[in-house]
Every structure is written in C-alpha cells, then in structure tokens.
Amino acid sequence: MLAFILRRLMQSIGVLFAMSLLVFIGVYAIGNPVDILVNPNADQQDIARAIAELGLDQPLHLQYWQFLSNALSGDLGRSFSTGIPALELIFQRMPATLELAAVSMLIAIALGIPLGLYAGLRPSSRLSKAIMAGSILGFSLPTFWVGLMLIMVFSVWLGWLPPTGRGDTVELFGVPVSFLTLDGWSHLLMPATNLALFNLALLVRLTRAGTREVMLQDYIRFARAKGLSDGRIVGVHVLKNILIPIVTIVGLEFGSVIAFAVVTESIFAWPGMGKLLIDSINQLDRPVIVAYVLLIVLMFVLINLVVDVLYSLLDPRIRLADAGGAR
Amino acid sequence: MPSMRRAIATAALLLAAATCLSTLPATTARAQELTIGLSAAITSMDPHFHNLSPNNNVMEHLYETLVAKDGSYRLRPGLAESWRTIDELTWEFRLRKGVRFHDGTEFTAADVVASLRRAPSVPKSPSSFGIYTRQIAEVQVVDPFTLRIRTKTPYPLLPNDLSTIYVVSAKHEKASTEDFNAGRAVNGTGPWRFVRWQLDDRIELARNEAYWGPKPAWERVVLRILAKDPTRVAALLAGDVRAIENVPTADIARLALNKELTLARGISNRFIYLHMDSARDRSPFVADATGKPLDRNPLKDVRVRRAMSMAINRQAIADKVMEGAAVPTGQLLPPGLFGHVPGLRPPAFDPDGARRLLAEAGYPDGFTITLHAPNDRYVNDEQVAQAVAGMLSKVGIRTRVEAMPSAVFFSRANNLEFSFLLAGWGAATGEASSSLRSLLSTFDREKGLGVSNRGRYSNPKVDQLTDRGLATMNDAAREKLFQAATEAAMADVGLIPLYHQVGVWGMRRGVGYSARTDEATWAHEFRLEK
Numbered sequence: 001m002l003a004f005i006l007r008r009l010m011q012s013i014g015v016l017f018a019m020s021l022l023v024f025i026g027v028y029a030i031g032n033p034v035d036i037l038v039n040p041n042a043d044q045q046d047i048a049r050a051i052a053e054l055g056l057d058q059p060l061h062l063q064y065w066q067f068l069s070n071a072l073s074g075d076l077g078r079s080f081s082t083g084i085p086a087l088e089l090i091f092q093r094m095p096a097t098l099e100l101a102a103v104s105m106l107i108a109i110a111l112g113i114p115l116g117l118y119a120g121l122r123p124s125s126r127l128s129k130a131i132m133a134g135s136i137l138g139f140s141l142p143t144f145w146v147g148l149m150l151i152m153v154f155s156v157w158l159g160w161l162p163p164t165g166r167g168d169t170v171e172l173f174g175v176p177v178s179f180l181t182l183d184g185w186s187h188l189l190m191p192a193t194n195l196a197l198f199n200l201a202l203l204v205r206l207t208r209a210g211t212r213e214v215m216l217q218d219y220i221r222f223a224r225a226k227g228l229s230d231g232r233i234v235g236v237h238v239l240k241n242i243l244i245p246i247v248t249i250v251g252l253e254f255g256s257v258i259a260f261a262v263v264t265e266s267i268f269a270w271p272g273m274g275k276l277l278i279d280s281i282n283q284l285d286r287p288v289i290v291a292y293v294l295l296i297v298l299m300f301v302l303i304n305l306v307v308d309v310l311y312s313l314l315d316p317r318i319r320l321a322d323a324g325g326a327r
Numbered sequence: 328m329p330s331m332r333r334a335i336a337t338a339a340l341l342l343a344a345a346t347c348l349s350t351l352p353a354t355t356a357r358a359q360e361l362t363i364g365l366s367a368a369i370t371s372m373d374p375h376f377h378n379l380s381p382n383n384n385v386m387e388h389l390y391e392t393l394v395a396k397d398g399s400y401r402l403r404p405g406l407a408e409s410w411r412t413i414d415e416l417t418w419e420f421r422l423r424k425g426v427r428f429h430d431g432t433e434f435t436a437a438d439v440v441a442s443l444r445r446a447p448s449v450p451k452s453p454s455s456f457g458i459y460t461r462q463i464a465e466v467q468v469v470d471p472f473t474l475r476i477r478t479k480t481p482y483p484l485l486p487n488d489l490s491t492i493y494v495v496s497a498k499h500e501k502a503s504t505e506d507f508n509a510g511r512a513v514n515g516t517g518p519w520r521f522v523r524w525q526l527d528d529r530i531e532l533a534r535n536e537a538y539w540g541p542k543p544a545w546e547r548v549v550l551r552i553l554a555k556d557p558t559r560v561a562a563l564l565a566g567d568v569r570a571i572e573n574v575p576t577a578d579i580a581r582l583a584l585n586k587e588l589t590l591a592r593g594i595s596n597r598f599i600y601l602h603m604d605s606a607r608d609r610s611p612f613v614a615d616a617t618g619k620p621l622d623r624n625p626l627k628d629v630r631v632r633r634a635m636s637m638a639i640n641r642q643a644i645a646d647k648v649m650e651g652a653a654v655p656t657g658q659l660l661p662p663g664l665f666g667h668v669p670g671l672r673p674p675a676f677d678p679d680g681a682r683r684l685l686a687e688a689g690y691p692d693g694f695t696i697t698l699h700a701p702n703d704r705y706v707n708d709e710q711v712a713q714a715v716a717g718m719l720s721k722v723g724i725r726t727r728v729e730a731m732p733s734a735v736f737f738s739r740a741n742n743l744e745f746s747f748l749l750a751g752w753g754a755a756t757g758e759a760s761s762s763l764r765s766l767l768s769t770f771d772r773e774k775g776l777g778v779s780n781r782g783r784y785s786n787p788k789v790d791q792l793t794d795r796g797l798a799t800m801n802d803a804a805r806e807k808l809f810q811a812a813t814e815a816a817m818a819d820v821g822l823i824p825l826y827h828q829v830g831v832w833g834m835r836r837g838v839g840y841s842a843r844t845d846e847a848t849w850a851h852e853f854r855l856e857k
Contacts, residue, residue, distance in 0.1 A: 030735055030738070031739065032741075034453070036733060036738075037377075037379075037453035038453065039379060039454040040752065040753075041378075041458060041756075041761060041765065042455075042458055042778065043776075044772045044775055045461075046775075049455065050452070050454055053451055053452060053453070053455075080453055082371055082377075082508075082526070083370075083453075083504050084505075084526075089526070148561070151558075151561045151565070155565035155567070156561060159565065163558070164558055164561070164562045164567055165551065266554070266555050266558070269552070269554075269555070269558050271525060271526075271527055275554075276527065279368065281734070282703070282733070284734050
C-alpha cells in the first residue's frame with residue numbers, strides 16, 4: 001500500500017508541472033496584467049516601470065524558469081495586485097472555504113443518505129415521490145438563483161439570517177472558524193445549504209437507486225430468511241453495499257465544492273478562496289492563479305488517494321494497485 | 328417486520344429534519360456604528376503601494392494630503408493651511424499646526440518630505456504614485472511648518488498632484504508594504520484610526536478622537552466588500568449594512584420606492600466615450616457593405632465621425648439603458664469642474680443629417696464596423712455598446728458588438744487591435760488636462776502623452792493648446808486654454824462623448840450622504856439623521 005501511495009504522489013508531480021506550464025501560457029495569451037493594474041493616468045514611463053517591477057519585461061520562458069526555480073524552494077511568487085505571497089493569500093482564505101465546504105457536505109450527507117434510504121425503502125409512498133421531485137429541483141435550479149432567493153426570503157423578508165459575510169469567528173488552533181459561535185452558524189447556514197443543494201440531490205438519487213437495487217439481491221432475502229432484524233439488514237447489509245459509489249461521489253464532490261464554491265461565495269460575500277480565484281483571473285494575477293491551480297490539483301490527487309484507500313476498507317475484494325493493474 | 332422498516336424510515340426522516348434546525352441571530356446595528364457596503368476590494372493598506380481608486384478611497388479615511396479636495400474636486404486646505412507661488416518654479420506651503428498622528432507624534436514638514444520620498448519608490452508597486460511626484464525637483468524645509476517645493480518646469484498642477492500623495496509619519500518612511508498590511512505601520516492623521524483589515528472582506532475603523540477637523544458622526548465604521556451587485560443590494564435591504572455605493576441601475580427605481588431607504592445621486596466625473604481609429608489608412612475592423620475590407624479608413628474623415636456622433640440618441644441611452652443614471656454629454660467634464668466648457672453640447676440626434684453627411688463623405692451605402700467594449704468594467708457597458716450599435720446601424724453603419732472581459736479588452740485596445748471601441752474615463756485630477764493629455768493628445772512616449780489615446784487621434788491645435796495650458800500658471804488663463812483645446816477636439820470629433828455616469832448611493836433611513844463627483848464613499852461624510 002505504501003508503494004502504491006508513493007507512486008501516486010510521484011505521478012502527481014508530473015501533473016503539477018504540466019498544469020503550471022499551461023496556466024503560464026494561458027494567462028500570457030489573455031493579456032498583459034499591467035494594462036489592468038496600472039492607473040489609467042499613468043504615462044508610458046510609469047507603465048514601463050510597473051512592467052519591470054513585476055518582472056514582466058522578461059521573455060516568457062525566462063519568467064517560467066524563474067518561477068520553477070523559486071517553486072522548488074517553496075516560493076510560488078507574489079501576487080501582482082497585492083504584493084502578498086500567493087500561498088499566503090490562499091491559505092488566509094482556505095479555512096473559510098474548507099469550513100463552508102465541510103458543513104455543506106455534512107448537510108448533503110446527513111440529509112441526502114437518510115432521505116435516499118427512505119425513498120429507496122418505500123418507493124411508492126407519497127413522501128418518497130415528493131423527495132424525488134425535490135431532488136430534481138436540487139439538480140436543476142441554478143445556484144446563484146437559489147442563493148438570491150434564500151437571501152430574499154430569510155434575510156430581507158423574514159429577517160432571520162444575515163445575508164452576507166462570515167460573522168463572529170473564534171480561533172481554533174490559530175485558525176479562525178465560524179462554527180463555534182451562534183453568530184457564525186447563522187452566517188454559515190444559508191451559504192452552506194445553498195452549496196449543499198446539488199450534492200444533496202445527487203446523494204438522494206444515488207442512495208435511492210443503490211438501495212432499490214440491493215434490496216432485490218439474494219443476500220438480503222437470505223438475511224431476511226435468517227431472521228435478521230430490519231435495522232441490521234438496512235444498517236449493515238444495504239448501507240455497506242451501496243456505500244462505494246457514494247464514497248466516490250462524496251470524495252470528488254468535496255473536492256469540487258472546495259475548488260469551485262465561487263458562485264456561492266460571491267453571492268454571500270463569503271471571504272473564501274473561490275472568490276480569490278475569480279478576482280485573480282479578472283486581474284490576470286498570474287502568481288495567484290498558478291498557485292491556486294497547483295493547490296487544487298494536489299488536493300484532488302489526495303482526495304482520490306483517500307477514496308481509493310476507503311474502497312479497500314469498505315470492500316475487501318478491492319486491492320490497491322495502479323490503474324493499469326488488476327482491480 | 329413492516330413496522331420495523333417504517334421505524335427506520337421515520338428515524339431517517341427525523342435525522343434529516345434535525346439537520347434542518349436553525350439558530351436565529353439577534354444582531355442589530357448599534358446607533359454609533361456604521362457599516363457600509365463597498366463595491367470593490369482594496370489591494371493593500373500601504374497608502375503608496377497601488378494608485379487605484381478603491382485603495383485611495385479607503386486611504387482617505389486614515390491619511391490626509393497637503394491639499395484636500397471637496398466633493399466637486401475644488402482644492403481646499405488639507406494638511407497645508409495655505410500655499411502660494413514664489414516664482415514660476417517655487418511653491419511655498421504653510422503647514423497646519425497642532426495636527427497629530429494616530430500614535431500621538433506631531434505632524435511636521437519632515438513627514439511630508441518622507442512621504443514625498445516614499446510615494447514614488449515602493450517596491451513591486453503595480454501602479455505607483457511616481458506620476459504625481461515626477462515634476463518635483465527639490466523639497467526644502469524652511470521651518471517645521473513651512474515647506475518649499477521647486478518644480479522642474481513651470482507646473483501649475485502641483486497642488487492637484489499633491490492632493491493624491493498621502494502623508495505618512497517620517498518614522499514609517501522605510502516601512503515595508505507588509506508592515507502596512509499588518510497594520511503595524513498604519514499611522515496617519517486622518518479622521519479614522521485603523522482597527523482591522525481582512526483582504527476582500529472588510530476594513531474596520533474607529534473614530535480618531537484627536538482629529539483636528541470636524542468629528543465624524545460615528546464611533547466605529549466597518550467597510551464591507553460586497554462586490555456582487557445583488558448581494559450589496561440585499562445586504563442593504565436586510566439591514567446588514569446601512570449604506571451602499573454603486574446601486575445597480577436596475578434597482579434604482581425599486582429602491583427609490585422603499586420607505587426604509589433614501590438614495591443620493593450625483594453626476595460623476597467619469598464619462599463614457601467612443602474612440603475611433605482616426606490614424607491608420609486601413610483599419611482592421613472596417614469593411615464595406617459586403618464584408619470586404621475597405622482600402623481607405625472612413626474614420627479618418629471628420630464628416631464620418633460627426634455623422635456617427637449625430638446618429639446616436641444619447642438621451643435614449645441615458646433614460647433606457649442607464650435607467651436615468653447618466654447625463655448626456657458633448658465634452659470631457661461635467662459642469663463645475665475646471666475646464667468644463669459652458670454651453671458645449673453634443674450634436675443633436677439627427678439620423679437623416681447623419682445619412683446625408685455619410686453620403687457627402689462618399690459612403691451613401693455606409694460600411695460595416697465592429698465596436699469593441701468591455702463587459703465588466705463600466706455600468707451596463709455591454710448594453711450601452713449594443714444600443715450604440717443599433718443606432719449606428721439605422722443610418723447605414725452596420726455595427727457588430729464584440730464585448731469581452733476587461734482583462735482581455737484593455738490589453739488588446741492598448742495594442743491598437745481595434746477600430747472602434749467604447750471606454751470610460753474619470754478625470755483623476757478633477758480638471759481637464761487629465762483627459763486632454765491621455766485621450767486626445769498625440770501619442771508621445773517621451774512626453775508621456777496620449778497613453779489612452781487608443782484611436783491615435785492627432786490634432787496639432789489640440790496638442791498646442793494643451794501644452795500651453797500645462798505651462799500656464801494663471802488659473803483663469805489656463806482654464807481658457809483647456810476649454811479651447813476641448814472645443815477644438817470636439818469640433819474635430821477626436822472622440823465621441825456619450826454621457827457622464829451618475830453615482831448612486833443607497834442608505835437606510837437615519838443615514839444621510841451627499842453624492843461626490845469623484846464617486847468616493849467616505850464614512851466621515853455620512854450623516855446621522857432622524
């Protein structure tokens with residue numbers, strides 16, 4: 001297993017290298033950051049100074065070489081627009097996004113799997129049909145619209161929840177978190193729900209489909225014939241057997257929720273890192289874009305690794321091996 | 328058995344319901360605290376790092392300049408009580424006595440000297456303040472409260488330039504941008520003290536009780552960054568913030584009806600204009616009626632440019648597309664600013680006249696052109712471009728709009744890749760030379776002229792008048808020259824001005840604000856009302 005993990009990490013270095021090159025060339029092709037960053041009143045002399053100050057007067061391959069040699073010592077460069085190291089910028093925002101993503105995944109799991117189970121166990125009940133109809137809405141309503149509606153209803157009309165921001169934070173091991181204060185929760189609830197809706201719907205459908213399929217299996221019938229309680233059948237035999245696709249989806253979705261929470265973060269003015277990415281792209285702030293993309297690639301590599309390890313724990317028949325090998 | 332299954336299903340549902348339970352907040356804003364929603368993030372707490380309007384807007388809370396400007400850009404005493412010219416090159420500034428920095432040290436001439444040294448030389452600055460200190464040859468301290476500044480050439484705009492340089496205390500001259508970002512070095516003389524800055528989220532300020540000027544009405548201020556338009560409006564409606572800037576045009580009518588809210592509107596110094604490639608013999612995006620590239624560039628002909636200006640119904644754009652948040656204009660500055668030409672109006676909307684002019688210029692069938700515009704830079708920029716295109720097409724100039732993010736647009740526009748473009752300009756110094764130099768002067772790298780002249784318009788008369796104005800120390804004579812330059816450029820249609828934006832602020836009842844021409848949102852100018 002250790003060899004497997006090491007080999008996986010080695011492969012990811014190649015991916016990181018390719019990604020950094022792609023982003024470098026991509027941003028270069030879009031435009032010159034100085035055209036955005038410089039004050040419109042600056043004259044030619046000052047524009048030339050800014051270009052030199054940001055190192056953009058060098059040819060692209062030299063800029064990339066400079067980046068690579070700095071990256072090896074852990075320095076991914078400083079943001080063009082703020083002068084703050086790109087990694088520092090990202091790590092400053094990361095706790096907010098991780099918290100939002102984690103709470104939204106928890107909501108999705110804690111609601112999605114029970115609702116899906118219910119709908120799978122009693123497919124013809126009226127409630128199940130309502131759940132399934134609701135899940136279609138969860139899929140198809142655009143996030144930004146739902147977010148705005150939530151704000152309209154709960155903040156503007158009812159005045160129950162604050163519409164924007166993160167609220168009071170408390171330091172937990174030096175990291176500011178919202179979920180330990182009441183005010184923090186009131187700020188967290190709407191954006192997390194908004195972010196959870198899609199995955200909630202996904203999990204409901206996945207769980208229901210899995211449950212219905214597994215309920216027809218011989219081993220369920222056998223277990224029932226053996227006189228096992230319903231609780232044990234559902235809790236052990238059904239749940240464990242439907243969990244593999246669910247774990248995969250939860251893992252991958254957790255990654256994308258972290259990386260692409262940007263719509264929700266923008267609407268609720270949540271100071272997370274998704275907003276940072278969009279702002280950086282709008283300003284062609286290359287060091288931040290590169291660092292962000294590299295970090296996200298790394299995160300997906302790790303999540304996939306965790307998912308693979310979880311597989312082998314859930315199903316002893318699965319052995320960890322590389323993609324080419326037997327699975 | 329079925330009952331057991333039902334129990335499990337019910338338990339599953341209960342679990343789901345339990346997750347839904349919410350907590351209710353009970354946060355109400357205290358009377359002495361003001362939270363304002365701003366529309367753009369700032370990039371640094373270093374007042375000399377990035378010459379960018381959102382940054383400068385926040386810096387105005389913490390720092391002051393020698394020369395201050397009021398809501399209509401008129402210069403007034405700031406940290407300098409008075410100033411005068413001694414000869415053509417030398418200015419004397421008398422500094423205000425009894426002003427203290429937030430840390431208690433007294434403000435003297437040494438702080439000004441240090442700030443003038445620091446402002447142009449911050450490392451890694453993406454846009455420096457050097458453009459405003461470049462004319463300074465020498466700074467001489469006569470006594471702790473008298474300062475003489477010599478310029479390289481006769482330079483009447485020195486007070487305007489100094490109105491942009493924030494004065495930091497001398498002991499922080501060598502402080503790094505990191506020191507400022509961490510708050511360690513934030514030490515100004517302004518009406519607010521620094522409390523906390525969270526990038527892209529909020530700036531928290533506390534009233535400077537030792538401020539020499541009028542005290543703000545609020546003890547604490549939180550400036551929240553709410554970049555998304557609907558979010559900012561929702562925050563105001565929900566009472567999460569008590570004031571916002573840049574009310575989106577689509578919401579103005581609705582908010583004006585809301586009894587809980589008041590709106591403040593004022594014309595802005597920013598104007599939206601069209602620039603035409605009037606220099607090249609062949610222009611990349613101009614073609615004849617069939618789409619074949621034209622051999623000669625019709626935009627070089629002043630009759631064609633005038634016809635385009637006449638074909639545009641500015642009032643309709645202001646009323647319909649901008650929902651009233653725009654004032655049609657035929658020149659560079661709104662009324663009241665230095666260099667505005669009284670009575671200079673845009674040509675009347677006259678599509679028939681435009682068609683006649685086009686025929687006279689040799690284009691009875693018109694031509695085809697692409698109008699390039701940003702789609703995330705100015706209020707309703709893409710929609711305005713579409714409206715202009717529709718109006719031009721009606722007189723035979725078939726216009727296609729290509730809108731793009733400003734990250735792409737400005738690079739391409741500066742590389743002269745376009746034939747016809749829509750852009751905006753805010754006169755940062757609050758007087759005409761800013762627009763004349765950048766937009767209408769002949770492009771000249773050495774002299775620093777025509778930087779944003781993306782049509783490469785060139786008119787010796789405009790150049791000469793602008794040049795003379797920039798060297799004329801007498802205010803009245805200089806204004807006359809700038810007015811003459813503006814008139815010459817407008818008669819020659821060097822660019823087509825469309826309208827001035829109207830800035831709109833929204834406040835909860837009990838908070839008042841007077842709109843500023845420079846679009847600035849200053850917490851200390853918000854009033855507590857009944």
